[in-house]
Amino acid sequence: MNRKLNNNSLLLALMLLLSSCFKEDEIVVPQKPGNVETVTIEMLPDYTLQAYFSFSAGGIIATNERSEYDLLLSTEPGNFTLWLNTSLFMYAAHTGVYDFNEPLTTQGREWLFDQSSGKPDSNAIGTWWKFEAGRYTGTGEVLLIDRGIDAEGMPRGYLKILPGIDPLTGNVHLRIARPDGSQEREFTLQRDPSRRFVSVSFDNGVNDPQIEPPSLDWDLHFTTYTTLLFTNTGEPYPYLVNGVLLNDTLVRAIPDTTYPFREITREIAENLELSAQRDIIGYDWKEINGDVTSGNITYTARPDLSYVIRDSRGILYKLRFIDFYNNQGKKGYPKFEYQRL
Numbered sequence: 001m002n003r004k005l006n007n008n009s010l011l012l013a014l015m016l017l018l019s020s021c022f023k024e025d026e027i028v029v030p031q032k033p034g035n036v037e038t039v040t041i042e043m044l045p046d047y048t049l050q051a052y053f054s055f056s057a058g059g060i061i062a063t064n065e066r067s068e069y070d071l072l073l074s075t076e077p078g079n080f081t082l083w084l085n086t087s088l089f090m091y092a093a094h095t096g097v098y099d100f101n102e103p104l105t106t107q108g109r110e111w112l113f114d115q116s117s118g119k120p121d122s123n124a125i126g127t128w129w130k131f132e133a134g135r136y137t138g139t140g141e142v143l144l145i146d147r148g149i150d151a152e153g154m155p156r157g158y159l160k161i162l163p164g165i166d167p168l169t170g171n172v173h174l175r176i177a178r179p180d181g182s183q184e185r186e187f188t189l190q191r192d193p194s195r196r197f198v199s200v201s202f203d204n205g206v207n208d209p210q211i212e213p214p215s216l217d218w219d220l221h222f223t224t225y226t227t228l229l230f231t232n233t234g235e236p237y238p239y240l241v242n243g244v245l246l247n248d249t250l251v252r253a254i255p256d257t258t259y260p261f262r263e264i265t266r267e268i269a270e271n272l273e274l275s276a277q278r279d280i281i282g283y284d285w286k287e288i289n290g291d292v293t294s295g296n297i298t299y300t301a302r303p304d305l306s307y308v309i310r311d312s313r314g315i316l317y318k319l320r321f322i323d324f325y326n327n328q329g330k331k332g333y334p335k336f337e338y339q340r341l
Contacts, residue, residue, distance in 0.1 A: 033266070034340030038322075041222045043332045047242050048151050050087065050211075052218040055311040055338070062213050066224060067150065069211050072197035073172055073189050076249075080129045080136065080172060082163060083197065084114045086226035088148035088156065089240055092124040097142045100162045104144060104179040111146060113238050116227040118248050118278030128163055138164040144179065147202065159202055176202060196249050219311045220281070221245040222334060227279065242332070243283030248276045250312040255280070261306045264318045266341040269308045281307055285321040299324040299331060308341075316341040 039059060043049045052062045070090070072083040084090040093109035115122035125143060129136050140162070147156035162175040170191060177184035187205050189198050194214040199207045212218075222244055229239045246253060252274035259268060285305050290297035301321040309317045323335035 031340075036337050036339045038335065038337045040323075040326065040333050040335045043222055043224075043242065043334065045330050045332045046151050047087075047224045047332055050221065050223040052213055053220040053222065054218045055309070055315065055317055055340070056313055057217075061218055062211075064211050068201060069199035069207055070145070070147065070202045071174075072199050072212075073191070074197060075191045075193055075195055077193075078131075078136075080163075080165065081120065081123055082125045082128065084124060084145075085148070086114050086116070087224040087240075088150075089113075089226055089238075090148040091146040093144040093146070094126075095142050095144055095160075098140045100142055100160070100175060100177070101181060102142070103181055104142070104160050106144060106146070106158050106179060109144060113226050116225050116245070116279040116282070118245075129165060135167040136165045136170065137167065138162070140164075145202075174200065196247070215247060215249050216312055219247050219251045219309070221247070225279075227283070241283040242334075243279070243285075244281040244334075245278050246276070246280060247312055248278045251309065252276055253280050253307050253309040256306050256308055257304050259306070261303075261318060261320045261337075264306060264308065264341070266316060269316045269318065269341050272308050274308065274310055286324050301335075309338075 037058065039053070041051050041053065041060065043051065048065055048067070050064050050066050051060045053059065054061045066085070066087040070085050072085070074081040074083070084092060091111040091113050093111050095104060097104065112124035114124050128141065128143070129138055142160050142162050145159045145161055147159065150156055158179050159176050160179050164173045164175070165171070166173065172189045172191070174187045174189065175184070176186070187200050189200055189206055192198050192210070195210060195212055196215050197212055199211045201207060224240055224242050225245060226238050227241050228236050230236055254272050254274045256264065256272065286299045286301050288297050289300060301323050303320065303322065306318055306320040309319055311317060317338050317340055319336055319338040321334060321336045324333065325331055326333040
């Protein structure tokens with residue numbers, strides 16, 4: 001009898017020892033889907049506001065006037081890409097000139113814009129830096145910038161810029177002036193690794209506070225931007241559209257018309273191949289009704305088009321747009337519903 005008790009005691013001790021080897025946090029309890037939430041984004045009828053939306057915060061965390069900056073500098077290590085503020089219809093042109101004091105003309109240039117995909121080969125300015133002898137430096141080429149148009153559609157003028165890199169700090173210096181050399185100024189942009197980009201205004205210098213929030217804090221950017229459209233005969237032309245761009249360092253998304261919004265489940269979402277393309281949500285979640293050339297148009301949200309999105313914290317959501325107008329019938333107020341899967 002004592003031997004039997006000893007054996008049972010030994011077995012119990014062994015079971016307790018084995019169970020202690022498994023951590024409690026290894027037990028995964030499936031989450032129930034969240035509630036369907038509805039959000040309206042205020043961009044105004046003239047689309048002058050930009051807004052940053054966060055799923056985890058459940059709303060907008062930052063807004064700004066789209067004219068508050070001109071250039072964005074990538075903060076990725078070894079990447080010094082300069083992006084235009086295409087919400088202003090901005091363009092850039094290479095000059096082949098390496099003397100900043102030389103007066104420049106804007107005529108006869110090949111003007112390029114940053115395409116909305118966010119891919120490096122779609123960037124207008126391109127690789128203006130080089131890596132030699134263990135350090136980064138600028139190539140020294142002077143670039144021309146067409147500053148685009150303001151909210152009334154009036155030209156904002158031209159500038160020439162010469163970007164350079166401090167070999168000790170890695171900060172970027174921008175020397176800017178009018179094409180004839182007048183009104184010369186210089187700005188220094190410090191790279192902030194917590195953000196995708198740091199921004200600068202040609203009028204007011206480096207933005208303080210910065211326009212774009214830290215990368216972990218937001219998911220979707222509601223903004224006007226330049227993209228490439230095509231005529232009925234297939235001719236490409238750049239055009240200003242109003243839509244949504246991704247936080248493409250952390251957020252992934254994909255459109256879906258196979259399943260109705262209510263039927264998209266976590267299981268379905270996990271089998272979709274999500275994309276980091278910046279304009280994967282874009283602008284065509286709304287249809288245009290009327291004549292674009294006359295400006296007499298209205299917009300209708302597409303109820304059949306949904307998006308599956310993995311946010312900056314790795315959580316899956318589904319989303320669809322349901323309106324582009326506010327309760328007073330004014331455009332520029334995208335309204336959507338979303339749900340955590």
